[in-house]
Amino acid sequence: MDDKGQVMILESIIFTVTILLALVFLYQLSPTSTVSKTYTNDLEIKGDDALKNLYTSNIPSAIAAKIPSGFPKNQLVYYLITDDYGSLILSNLSNMLPPNTLYNIYISNGTKTVFWCSYRPPSAFDSSEPFPATEPVTISHIVIAIHPDFFDKNKFPNIIDNDGCELAKKFRIGEPNGYKGSLYDVILEMFYIGGY
Amino acid sequence: MNHNLCDTKDRQPCRKNSSQMIVLMGVVLAISIFVISSLASDIINLDIVVSNERASSLVTEFSYIKKTFGVSLNYNLSEDIEKADNRLIFQGDIHKSITDAFSQTRDEFYVLELQYGNIFNATLNSYWPQYLQNETEKDSWYVHVTISLEDGNTYITEDVLYSIILNPET
Numbered sequence: 001m002d003d004k005g006q007v008m009i010l011e012s013i014i015f016t017v018t019i020l021l022a023l024v025f026l027y028q029l030s031p032t033s034t035v036s037k038t039y040t041n042d043l044e045i046k047g048d049d050a051l052k053n054l055y056t057s058n059i060p061s062a063i064a065a066k067i068p069s070g071f072p073k074n075q076l077v078y079y080l081i082t083d084d085y086g087s088l089i090l091s092n093l094s095n096m097l098p099p100n101t102l103y104n105i106y107i108s109n110g111t112k113t114v115f116w117c118s119y120r121p122p123s124a125f126d127s128s129e130p131f132p133a134t135e136p137v138t139i140s141h142i143v144i145a146i147h148p149d150f151f152d153k154n155k156f157p158n159i160i161d162n163d164g165c166e167l168a169k170k171f172r173i174g175e176p177n178g179y180k181g182s183l184y185d186v187i188l189e190m191f192y193i194g195g196y
Numbered sequence: 197m198n199h200n201l202c203d204t205k206d207r208q209p210c211r212k213n214s215s216q217m218i219v220l221m222g223v224v225l226a227i228s229i230f231v232i233s234s235l236a237s238d239i240i241n242l243d244i245v246v247s248n249e250r251a252s253s254l255v256t257e258f259s260y261i262k263k264t265f266g267v268s269l270n271y272n273l274s275e276d277i278e279k280a281d282n283r284l285i286f287q288g289d290i291h292k293s294i295t296d297a298f299s300q301t302r303d304e305f306y307v308l309e310l311q312y313g314n315i316f317n318a319t320l321n322s323y324w325p326q327y328l329q330n331e332t333e334k335d336s337w338y339v340h341v342t343i344s345l346e347d348g349n350t351y352i353t354e355d356v357l358y359s360i361i362l363n364p365e366t
Binding site: 146 | 216227261271283307308361
């Protein structure tokens with residue numbers, strides 16, 4: 001009789017443990033809410049890699065040969081200084097990001113953030129105003145350095161056209177109350193067409 | 197004579213014990229399947245965990261900052277840029293401006309990184325001339341800096357030696 005009681009207790013304990021483990025099992029297999037986070041994480045990684053690639057790779061050698069030594073020759077900085085939206089976006093950035101991705105590019109100096117250009121596939125970009133973002137929005141960024149003199153069209157007439165650089169105008173570089181530093185944050189705001 | 201311990205007048209307890217052991221083994225088998233399935237589901241979610249960790253990693257951010265800090269410091273030290281023979285000459289006096297330029301660079305990085313919830317700090321350790329072309333012409337300098345970055349979970353710090361090109365003003 002004692003043995004029967006002990007075994008029944010053991011069975012009840014094992015039954016309870018089994019129920020708890022079944023609940024844990026169901027919880028582990030339940031649909032996770034991280035599916036959309038996976039997509040934004042992957043897009044953030046792609047955005048970071050794309051910006052890094054543009055910052056570390058140089059402009060075509062035919063263009064680089066005409067630029068004095070010491071002037072930035074990496075694609076990201078050069079196309080920002082020369083307002084070359086087509087080369088930066090259509091020829092480079094769009095090829096490194098998923099085809100159904102829209103993005104806005106902002107430039108920040110820490111205290112002020114300005115809009116630079118936006119892209120809508122397959123081949124349209126707009127430098128007047130950003131596209132309205134649709135959730136989820138993914139942000140990638142990279143910190144770059146540009147000396148204020150690099151925006152001077154008088155010092156570099158072969159590089160900067162007579163209208164001057166748009167970035168210099170927005171940050172009022174060269175003006176008495178303008179930005180005098182050299183640090184910029186290139187912000188890539190990405191989202192899929194139609195959201196996710 | 198074969199004596200079967202169960203072959204007695206009272207066979208009920210023996211048969212009940214056998215069946216209870218069988219049920220117990222079945223339960224243990226079911227529990228094992230549950231545990232293995234839970235482990236398998238954790239492994240399946242690994243690609244989600246890895247991409248989340250990489251996207252939020254501070255190491256990538258630190259590598260950009262480490263490279264750009266030196267460039268920005270060089271630019272902030274340069275008071276003027278002149279062109280000569282298709283090359284640029286960064287003019288400045290490092291002895292006069294190293295402290296202010298370093299503070300300006302550090303503060304600019306601090307403000308930028310703070311927008312992303314990261315705390316940036318840098319310490320100027322020392323600097324000395326690096327004679328490259330002409331022993332009497334000091335146009336290259338080594339600047340030894342300690343930079344650090346943290347986001348509340350991760351703290352990264354590294355001693356970096358930057359090579360600064362700075363020509364004395366003519």
